[in-house]
Amino acid sequence: MVEELSGHEFAQFLATIWERRDWQTEVTERGEQFLVAGDQPDGTRGLILVFPGQEPVDAEAVRALVTLQEQKSLDVPVAATQGTFTDAAHQVARDNGLHLVDPSVVEETASAEGFEDLLAEYTSRGLSSRLLGLLPAVGRPSLPTVDLPTPSLGGGRRLLGLGALFLIVLLAGGLLTGALGGVPGLDLGLGGGGFSMTAVSFTQAENASVGVQWDARTQQAVVGPNGTRFEPGNDTTFLIVQFNATNPTEATQVLRERDFAVATGEKRYGPQYLQGAVGQPPVVLDAGETARGYVVFAVPAGTESATLLSRPGAEATPITFERDRSIEFQVSRG
Structure with missing residues (x-):
């Protein structure tokens, strides 16, 4: 334990x-x-x-x-x-x-x-x-x-309550799954070049979470939907998370940059905003609506694995993650 x-x-x-x-x-x-x-x-x-x-x-x-x-x-x-x-x-x-x-x-x-x-x-x-x-x-x-x-x-x-800890612990490949049984939300995937990516939601609500289907890849440069080229800083690479989001609730939901983070090793990174590139958060979802978007992270060059996070907070949007490798990326490789 x-x-x-x-x-x-x-x-x-x-x-x-x-x-x-x-x-x-x-x-x-x-x-x-x-x-x-x-x-x-x-x-x-x-x-x-x-x-x-x-x-x-x-x-x-x-x-x-x-x-x-x-x-x-x-x-x-x-x-x-x-x-x-x-x-x-x-x-x-x-x-x-x-x-x-x-x-x-x-x-x-x-x-x-x-x-x-x-x-x-x-x-x-x-x-x-x-x-x-x-x-x-x-x-x-x-x-x-x-x-x-x-x-x-x-x-x-009485701060040690564990009752609503919405954790999706993602185990490697099935190596541990056989020993521990099926884990809800299990999703381990490999991006380009063997890059390993998982997702963990800390904002999941029981019946009212925005469903986020996602895929991810790393690349050295990004060309946005409007044709603008972006390059990462020294010793970093871009990690692109493309998603389709569905709002099952009866109220408008908004996915903002602050709702997402990526953890690598023991460091956590927020999204890297690409100036003028369309399709980035905020993504507004009316009741029952599905919309697409993407977030870009700059992570250390040579990073081999990462975990996509939904960030908690008083105004955080409840999210559930599901990997979908068939998603078409809005940005292209530079």
Whole structure:
């Protein structure tokens, strides 16, 4: 489960949970540890001190959070580990109003709410990325509040809800599918030159998502629909994502640039706007309408795999992804 993640992935996972609760988060490395700093619009300040690995975390280590709590005037101080906390560490937490999160807290919460399979799917990406390097850190989507038993991430706020985590974990080829069973939304595809591309939606709604059929390829230059040629910057290449989008809802939906991102390795990239090239977002979809569009990303030259993301946020458009290799691209190779 969470023990399978790298320290950085574990920190990103915790940031993911907080951001769904409308926290603005930032993950930084602090020696052998990580800090997940969080701020809410009402001024609430939180911090998760993350201890990677499975070694027991002792009282002295947890006291570092007490110091940070005093220095930064924290409202929600949390210590998290992929291992365990000693009894002395728990006592320090009780004495100072700290919240402790370990794998048992995560897994018991998932068990209580019936989301063991989703948790397994999310954490399995750590294994698949180590095998094939296909699943990078994928941003920090947020989770709605659910009523969970304590202990929880953030105490009385019960922030560790896993209930609406709309994750589509895309495993390499079928290598892991046989062991784990079918994964909803499985879509691994190869673009030109063996480029591997997957898609993950963090904004999927149960019955009201815009369906995005997509295909992708890399190329060194782009000629837009109006004939303008574009070239990437030094040491970068263009990644083109062409899509057909269908709006099944009764309300107008808009796909904007901010709804999309691409993750490669542990970096995330937003779309590269091509000045004057028609067909880029925003793409406006009236009720029941289908429209086409494309987004262009500039990624490091030599990138061999990437993950297309739907970016979460208060105004994000709900999206579901489906690969369609028959889609005709609006832009041509330069």
